[in-house]
Amino acid sequence: MRILSAKQHHALDEATMRKEDISNLDLMERAATAWSKRFSQLYPNKNRRITVLAGTGNNGGDGLVVARLLRFETYTVNVICATIGTAAADNATNQRRAKDVGVPIRYLNKDDAFPVYPPGTIVIDALFGTGLSRPVEGYWAQLIEHLNEQEVTRIALDLPSGLATDEVSRGAVVRAHRTLSLGYPKLSLFAPGNTPYLGPWELVPFAVADAYVDGLPGQRFMLSDRYVAGLLKHRHGNDHKGTFGHALLVAGSFGKMGAAVICARAVLRAGAGLVTTHIPRSGYEIMQISFPEAMCSVDVHRYHFTGIEEDIAPYATVGVGPGMGTDESTEKGLFALIADCKVPMVVDADALNILATFPDRLGDLPAGSILTPHPKEFERLFGPTEDDFSRWSLQRDRAQALGLTIILKTGYTSIATPDGRLFFNSTGNPGMGTGGTGDALTGMLTGLLAQGYTPTDAACLGVYLHGLAGDLAAEVLGQESLLAEDVVSHLGSAFRKLRSTTGHA
Template identity: 45%
Template structure:
């Protein structure tokens, strides 16, 4: 599914109006019915009072229409229309007049002096001040209104976007004047700002509402921003050939672990094998061999000459993919071994954890990464590679540029893990939960993606399927175990259920 900018949403509205065809006021009515339906199901019956704050534009028009629909449904809504410039959007003006003509309606039009109702804990506030067209921080009276709403104990539901939040970049926004919604009812398609961690406190729980925007119009809009859908992953997931054997299902090399950090290697190895890999070799310090063989007996051992750390590279010619980094350490001899693996250019690599930390200290080696390799940093590791980022928007753009410049895939781990491709696309992953914020979760992801690469998945496919599968296994684990009790091993243990969920009949 595409993620559109605020400007593209406006283009899509106009396209829908012209080609459906449908009058803009009727499109607004359709959207308002979708909003009102959710409010009537989830909120209106449980609140003694409903107050709608409407701005002068299209978002305000939605709010006024919703106030009318709620009132007609037996839940009278008080509406406050802020018309300080005496210039309303035509559809907003129409919905003002319709609301005034509705029996039982309450409308206060604010034109000069600020009028603000007393808000109580049992109230439901519908925020319809500003939507996707906002391009500058809120100020003056509108900032006062949003701050008063935030200071109240009322339940706040925003229409389309929380007022004050811009659809893309909020780097220079005044966050003190942004509505802090408990929930957002987003019209049509996701907004980019919803996927950034620092905006969660404003957005709350998100519901996406289908308002019948033109599918032809959506297809015609170019976007480099996407959210992965389950059907895509199902189509990418391959059926295991009936005559498959371990020699045809890929042989991967995992370079991981040092004395005291073997858990990372074990997790990565178990995840790789549980993802369908034919054979896995693990390069590790020779003093740790017994531990690996006792915990992952299916793995083949490649012993380093050193007892405690990895100091040299083995010949990687016969491997289909290499995963390197979990629990690796950053000793200078280990760094030299990583450099040797890079220079072999034997096959695509998955680089994680200490491999990334080494590369951050040796940027000249970045050009030696095999084409289409996959890097899997968490935000702190990414900042070491690309420099400190003040916001998630800046971090996304730097990761995207890094992927383009070096011809690799960048998997930026987080609640909505981002996959930045060498061609400039950014894919947001919808699976996963807060329970996966636990040590070893990233090592599991390294094993999964390495396994898929070795099985013949293209790097783009391995990244997309691997990230989705990893998150889905975590979601299934959390359903049974709870987020608080989830550990990295649980993600591995629930991979079989995740595969079953994704397989087509």
């Protein structure tokens, strides 16, 4: 699903009205109907008091329609209409329509006393919309901060008021407990820095001119189940372990063999036919006992990786880094491995930390390799950035310049590809913030590359499945008790659920 800018959302609205010969009022009604339906599903208790805080623009117009529709559904609802300049014509029309069905409307003028809400009230924030072009300041900023201090449940209609759509937000922003965003996704939804303002968010679709979106410029996308399911390869009756690829995994050191075990399991759980783990001698028994399906190649050093003497040409791909350590001899072994490797690699953890010390060596990685840094590792590799938006820009630039796929691991993991596309993941949960889940992702990516998936497809499929497996595990275990092993063990269920999307379970 394409991620649209504020200007593109406006252009899509205009295209929809032209194509269907409808008015802006009709489009407001359509969007607000979809939004109200989802709100009613989430908040079915009609005894709770609901206040719609509406502005004078289109977002406020949507809020006024929502108030009227919730009134029809017998909710106790009232509107506080903030007179931020003269009301737009459609907004004024919706004010009249709301009054006609008995919705109480109170007008709030600049410098009036701020409203006080009874505890437990649901406040629907429709003050400012995606058309906001500057930070909220003065009285209206104070109104937002006042709302943030109230003992109420704040639900944002489309985006929290004050939140910029396409860039970092500078002024006052409503701290929503939940955001129900209309139509296509906005870039600001994925920014870690916006988490305190959004709460859990979801998209509320409604009918628009979807064909118009295909012709819009831009290469930012949100991964969806249908898109990712379409990437899955199909297996045939005479396939065998040789068909599904042989992966080499270089991981583990003294005290960190768990990373190697988790990663190796994920390689095969992701569908690879064979995995050989190159590990230090002290880890041989651990790997053989913990994961007998893995073959072992043993380093000459007892405690850490120093190099591979065997020919690596037979391997379909190489994963390197989890738990490997950063000893000087490990550095030399890593660069020798990179020099010998002719297939895409998955580079993670300590391998990234070593490369960060020698950034000029990033260009030596085989074409199509995948890097999987978390934010601190990304900063070590490519330097600091001011905010999430500038970091995404740097991620995209580096992926293009180096010919690599760069996966930046955050709550909504982003994937930058050599052709300039930027994908954002939509699966996963905070319970996955525990040791070893990154190692599981590295193994999954390695296993997918081994099967012949392109680096871009492997990255999109691997990241999506990784998060989906975590979601399925959390449904059973809860987020607090989630372990990396649980993510790996639920990978089969994630594959099955994704295949059911295509009708080929």
